Amino acid sequence: MSGEAQAAPFRSRTVIIIIVVAAIAFAGFLLLIAFAPQFQSGHDGRGHALSTSGNGYAGLVELTDDLGSHSLIVRDDAQLGTRDLLVVTPEIDTEQKDFTKLLASRGDAPTLVILPKWWTRPMPERPDWAQRVDMMWSGGPVFALSKYAPKMTIDQTPFKARPPRTGDTPRLARVKVGPLNEQQRLTGGGFTPVLLDKDGRVLIGKLVGRPVFVLADPDLLNNQGIADPWTARQGWQVIDDLAPTNEIAFDLTLNGFGTSKQEKSPLQSVFKPPFLPMTLIIVAAGLLAGLHGAVRFGAPAVTARAIAMGKRTLVDNAAMLFRAARKEHRVGAAYAALTRDLTAQATHAPARLSGEALDDYLNRSGKAEGDPPYATLAWQAETAEDRDQLLSAARALYRWRRNRTR
Structure with a gap:
């Protein structure tokens, strides 16, 4: 047999590179499966604290940090019990049971619920941006709150309900929400007015018997709203008045980025204490076994005949x-x-x-x-x-x- 026929098809360096790249790719694949929610950028055009679209709240998170406060992005249900102000941004498809579970974990800590307002869709050329379609139907934004405030409703422009009488609260603060003509306010019952617009309609209400504040119009705090300096100043004043501490928490569990104990991937335990040392030991043992198999000690043994002759x-x-x-x-x-x-x-x-x-x-x-x-x-x-x-x-x-x- 010729020397060319006996030569190895790949050089040793090439084989080592292939094995190393395959091992790194496999480890990365396992990490992506285990920590997929944490690796999501959130730039999907929806209304939550990671979104950079007009109806998102990434600008409010950045504003919080720029003004000297500290923002906390909440992905784990265990963090919902924080005593800081929690900004919750439910969407039209948020389940009422999930919202009830969140409020139950809050206790007497303050919670600001920003109701949704716009039907949007991602822009084809910029998926992280949202294209406005229309306002939501009036019953959609308050569906998740129906258990706590069954009489609460939404009034949208052109407003049909008259502004409530505020003679008993003459010093109730009032604001103006941006230049948009499409706006929505709180009507009905089950809440106490906290903030009014310039016409005396309720922009923020506090649920009766609970430290839960409901913002009817999200354009006061979303990216579209705080792009206007005057609106941003008014919106931050609301946050500053409601926050008992210098830290503002932003919930992502209702938006599909949560990792509850029941939903955590079993693979996460492999990459976290107390199992992380065992994982490292197994990886080291595998590397040593591979090194032992890659380096030959002595001449290869000659394969004997299955049936001897003689x-x-x-x-x-x-x-x-x-x-x-x-x-x-x-x-x-x-x-x-x-x-x-x-x-x-x-x-x-x-x-x-x-x-x-x-x-x-x-x-x-x-x-x-x-x-x-x-x-x-x-x-x-x-x-x-x-x-x-x-x-x-x-x-x-x-x-x-x-x-x-x-």
């Missing part, structure tokens, strides 16, 4: 067949005849002798040595009934032949 192999195979059939004692007569022929050849017995004549000749030759007659030994070998008797007779025949031929 007379000895033929005899060994025949012996194994007799042993497997438990018929070893049946070969006594053949061994006695072989012993007789080998002895006659070694002692130069007359060639004309055969059969009983040869046996008589061998018997007479052994009398002088005091050995048993050959015929007696041959008879013992022929009549052996088991392996032990055959072995004893064969040893006697071997001693008899050795005495004749030495």
Whole structure:
């Protein structure tokens, strides 16, 4: 075989690079599966704290940090119990049970719920931007709150309900929400007015008996609203008045970015304490095993034939067949005849002798040595009934032949 045919198809360096790249890619794949929600950018054109579209609130998060406060992005249900102000941005498809669970975990901590307002769709050329379609139907934004404020409704422009009387609260603050003509306000009952617009309609209401504040028009705090400096100033004043601490938390669990204990991938446990050290040990053991297999110690062993060649192999195979059939004692007569022929050849017995004549000749030759007659030994070998008797007779025949031929 030529040297070219025996050469390896790949260089060692190429094989090592392929293995390393494959290992890194597989580890990255496992990390993506385990921590997929944490790796999502959130630039999807929806209304939440990661969205950079007009109806998102990434601008409010950035404004919070720029003004000296600290923003906290809440992805884990365990963080919902914070005592800081929690900004919640439910969407039109938010389940009421999820919203109820969130408020139950808040206790007496303040919560600001910003109701949705716009139907949007991502722009084809910029998926992180949203294209406004229309305002939502009036019953949609308050669906998640129906358990806590069943009488609360939404009034949208052109407004149909009259502004509530505020004579008992003459100092109630008032604001103006941006230049847009499409606006929405709170009406009905189940809440106490906290902030009014310039016409006296309720922009923010506090649920009765709960520290939950509901902002009817999201354009006061979303990216579209705080793009206007005047609106941003008014919106931040609202946040600053409601926040008991210098930290503002923004919920993402209602927007599909949460990782509750029941929903966590089992793979996350592999990459976190207390199982992380065991994972590192397994990886190190795998690297050592790979290094051991990649480096050869000594010359490669030559592969032996499955079936050896030669007379000895033929005899060994025949012996194994007799042993497997438990018929070893049946070969006594053949061994006695072989012993007789080998002895006659070694002692130069007359060639004309055969059969009983040869046996008589061998018997007479052994009398002088005091050995048993050959015929007696041959008879013992022929009549052996088991392996032990055959072995004893064969040893006697071997001693008899050795005495004749030495």
